[in-house]
Structures are given as C-alpha cells and as structure tokens.
Amino acid sequence: MVFAAIFAGGKGSRMGHSDTPKQYLELGSKPVIIHTIEKFFVNDRIDTIIVLCPKPWVAHTKDLVKKYIPQAENIFVTEGGETRNGTLENAISYIENNFETDEDTVIVTHDAVRPFLTHRIISENVDAAIKYGACDTVIPATDTIVRSEDNALISEIPDRKKMYQGQTPQSFRLNELKRVIGSLTEEEKAILTDACKIFTIKNKPVYMVEGEVFNFKITFPYDMKVADTLMKGKDAE
C-alpha cells in the first residue's frame, strides 16, 4: 500500500486573514491545501491520504475536504505534531493504528503548501521509495550556495554542480523509516528535522527525484503572488 502524508503544520491558530496559515489561503477557486490533496487523490499510485494539521485546524480541514472532495473515501485528517518529526511520527502511528502494513508499505510525505507538484514527481517518488528505501525531491541549485560558520564571513563556496535544493515529496518504505527514526536519541530527533537527513546520517541511500522549479513552497506573501500569477495565465480553452 502507498500512503500520502500531507503535512499542513504551518503556524497560526486563529481564523482571520493575517494569521491564517498559507495552506488555507485561496489559490484560484480553492484553498491551497485542497489543490495539494487533489493531486494525490487523482494519482492512481496513491491508496490512502492522511492530512496532518494543527489541532485547532483539524475540524476546518475535515470540512474543506468534505466540501471540495465529497466523493473521497480515502482521505483522513488527523493532528500533526509540534515539530516536523513529530508530525511524521504521528503519520506513522496513524497508519499503523488504522491499516495493515508490511515491508512494501510506502509513505510519500509532502508539504501542503506545495500545490504545484506533478503526476510525474509523485509517481517517481513511489518508484524510488520502493527501489531504494528512501528518496528526496530536488532541483539543481541555480544560485551559488555560500556556507558560513559565523553568519558573517564566508567559510566555503561549494561547487554548484554538486548542489541541489530540497523540495518535497520525501518518500520512504514505512518500516525502514520507523527503524531509522527509532534509532535516534531524543536529542538527535530535536536537531535532525529532515527525514532524508536522518537516512543519510545513518548511511542509508536516499535517491534524488527531479523536482520542478514551480514545485515551490508557498511561505511568504511573495510566493502567494507568484502562485496567483501562475494560475492566471491566458486560458487557451
């Protein structure tokens, strides 16, 4: 079975525009999170979708799913964790408590605020997770990356050809992910906020799936403007 875990853990606990997490803002005719969920909903490689959001937003998210995708029987909304790792652990627990799993079970984790992902990215994530155990979605870095130890002086300028920017989805064989997370101390869990980083530190292979420049994360008001612009291209129909 293949599960999609959509992380909608953005900050903001009150309704009202200024505090509304980006995933609940309208893009085109629907909230961002619905666009993202629909992309997984129509993908035939995905069996079940778990949406993880902050507790105050669980009821609202359920309402949105019911309103926009009423026919869906494989979408479940539950509470995320305090941290990204916590949300990931909640996703794993939810799956284990409610579904049968085995060594072939795959979890595709994705940010709710990346609604522009494509069919190919999802399919290649599933294939890579099955084949390699873990994968990350990346695009080649276009800007030169500069490393600084003290936030003042440049320590190093790595070779750009070897640099990539991480996106999501990140996908894993569920049992392997559980074993790797289980091997972390609480201190490590607090520092290692990226599941793929955990795999690489534990010397586990992580395959790189090619992302898309437009599979960006809607984080700042600027991103929302870019997203709106992408949606307003001349309609040829």
Added chain:
Amino acid sequence: MINQVYRLVAPGMIDVACTEPDLSKSVLIRPVYMSICKADQRYYLGNRSKEALKAKLPMALIHECVARVIYDPAGNFKKGEIVVPVPNTPTEDDDVIAENYRLTSHFCSSGWDGFLRDYVDIDAGRLVRVPDGIDLKVASFAELISVAVHAVSRFEKFSHSRKNSIGVWGDGNVGFITALILRAVYPDTKLCIFGTVPEKLSYFAFADETYHVDHIPAGLMIDHAFECVGGEASRYAIAQIIDHINPEGSVGLMGVSENFIGINTRMVLERGLNLFGSSRSGVADFERTMEILSKNPQIPAYLENLVGEVVEVKTISDIHKAFASDISRSFGKTVLKWEK
C-alpha cells in the same frame, strides 16, 4: 486541482501554465503516448501566418493521443481504462452538419489547448475506448487514422456504386493510412498508389499496384481517387487525378495547402466529377476506427511500421527534442512517451 499545461508561447518556445480542471464535471485522463502532426509542426516552426500565430498562441500543441483514465466522477470509465480523446469539441447540436465541420466546434491544438498537459480534463462523450491488444504507440495516432476513416465514410456517401478501382495519390502517412482503410473496406477493389519516392511506394505492398507519378501508364483509368498530397504539389496530383479518372468518379481531397490550388474545372465539369473535401473527424469516426482496427488485426500490424522515433518526455527540453527529430522525418510518426 492545479494542472500543468505545456504551451507553445512563440515558435520554438514552450512554457508551463497552470489551469484548474473541475473534478466534479470532467473525466481526467493522463496521456500515455502522443504523436506529432504536421499541423503541430507548422505551429512549432512558426510556418503559419503572423496573424494565425498571434490569434492562436499561447496554446498547448498535439491533438493525437492515447491516454489512461485517471478519474471519472460519473464512474462511466474505470480507472486505468485506455482511451483516445477526440480533439474536436462541438458546442451545439446539428442533425445535418458533422461535428467536425460546424463553425462553432473547437479543435485541440488549433486555438484551444492540445494534449501536452499533465492531465487532460475532457467530457466523457469525447472519449473512445481502445480495444485490447492494439499497440498503444499505434493508438497514439488513432486521430489520424480516424481522419482517413472519416474520408472513406464520406466517400461511401458520395460515390457511385462502381468501385472496380481506386487510386490514392500520396505516398506519405495520410496516403498510407487511407490506402489501408480502403483495402479493409473494399477488399475486392483494385487499389493503385501514386507517389514520388520509390522507397516509400515499396511500403504499400498491400496495394495492387504502385506507380511513380512520372511514369503512369498511358490509358490507365481509375473509378475514384483520393488526394493525400497537400501543399503546392496537390495541384499536380489533382491534375493527374482528373486525367486518369473515369466519368462521374469521386475525388476525396485530404491534403492541406496554405495557398490556393488551381483545378482544371473544365474537365471536372466535362466528366461530371464529384470533388469533396474531408478534414478532421468526430466521435463516430473514432468509434468506426476502433471497430476496423479490431476486426482487421493486419491494419494495426501494418501501422506499427509507421511508428518512427519514440521520444521519452520528462522535461520541456525533451518536447523540443521530439519536434526537432520530427522535422527530418519524411515518413512515419514521431511518438512522445509521456513521462512529464
């Protein structure tokens, strides 16, 4: 849901745009293979008038496609079913005029987005199931086959009953497919092919005779003819047809030309010829196409020879590669394996 559409914004330039298909109304299909048509290539290269380019771009190209059903809100189609989408979309009913000739109909990749999209959202009535066993690369150009089927169906309607011989002028893809369909529909009719390239003429081994247009035997006469040449050369093809056709014969005109083509109307009148135009196709033609392919397994087998290069498309630059490769192709189809 956000859908990515890959549009030609200017000749040789493709960019991504996003649209919002309505999941409650349309069937969502995912292209598996697509095929490049000469009309797509003309847009891609900018070989259309400035006015046409300005009016029609940006627009996603490609109107030949075989696809997998992803999602059907009404449940008429099962997930994974293999279908071909009909690129023509009528906007009004008409009991007399065929859907592909109505002035109000829309056509994909001619002013309306073609199939170069992550998903294609389309009305269920515009989808035709592909029978099991048909090669999907062949099914990718089912639209082109349906255009030939449409022309033959019109021919059945307009032509007189004596069909001892039919000539097909043109040794390219359209000529090849039209000849194959004629062979299936009229197995007892003598089928003669007229072309210019001996190598291409040799592919028509299923026909009774092939002739180089410069060496047609004097006195050779045929009952009916199809012109599948197009461009400036169609003038000479039509002239030859008129010279070699028996009185009251029917001539199907299928070649597209950007310029006006002169026709020897004196002889058309004198022989009482019936010249009819044929362009594009509709759902009924797609359905008949699938029936013909299913009942005549030798046809899809012959058509496999038309599959030229298969280009796997994962990026926009792969789309450019496919169009670049297609430019130099004189026979056969460039097929895109859609992995974008």
